[in-house]
Amino acid sequence: MDRLDHNLDLNEINRAFAGEDPRRLLAHVVEKIGPARIALASSLSIEDQVLTQMLLKIDARARIFFIDTGRNFQQTYDLMEETMGRYEFHYEVYAPENSELEPFLAEYGPNAFYDRVELRQKCCELRKVRSLQRVLSTVDGWICGLRREQSPTRQEIDLLEWDSHHAIYKVNPLAAWSEEQVWAYIRRENIPYSSLYNKGFRSIGCQPCTRAVAPGADVRSGRWWWEEPGKKECGLHPVDIQSLDQTLNPSQR
């Protein structure tokens, strides 16, 4: 699919907004694309909490979605409630399709993600990626809290990208921010954040696949800690993702 006609010149925008306050870029893309056709993906991370506050200040109609895998921490659900109360909005919530998840659970059990990387990727596909595809089919652009320093796979991200996997724009307003800048904004604006961060968690996903990390350790080293670092994306932000059905032979699907 060709790029959508919203008068967004990637090179020009990346040049113009480099080093600028992320709110300027957010306001620009919301105005150009329109609040009904752009949405923020929130996993309730500190970055997503910053963007939620920024975005709702720009436009109270902003769409913010949460992918409920069914395996999230209770603290994440508690923070959802607190954030909705604070900013007076509702998340769009997307959950796995039972008809897709149930056969997988029946064949491999509830904890298959620990057994083989292919099964972990399949679980992520059924619980996250397909929900993401459903919501992204309703927009022309999505906003994410990715930062370059989060992992080796994210060092090249731009403020505004063309997401060829979903054929829409992808906006990374915090791409250049450090973790310290995120925390400074959280504290200055008194933004609610997950209590898990106070227990050593630095990147929070599903409960069975996330653990606390030692001070100074890589931010994402607590995610899928039993896997090699190069395979640690879940498919929401694919570097070179392919259909996972192709990686499982029929008896493994």
Ligand code: SF4
């Ligand atoms: Fe499944 Fe773990 Fe992926 Fe969550 S992070 S969808 S539990 S494999």
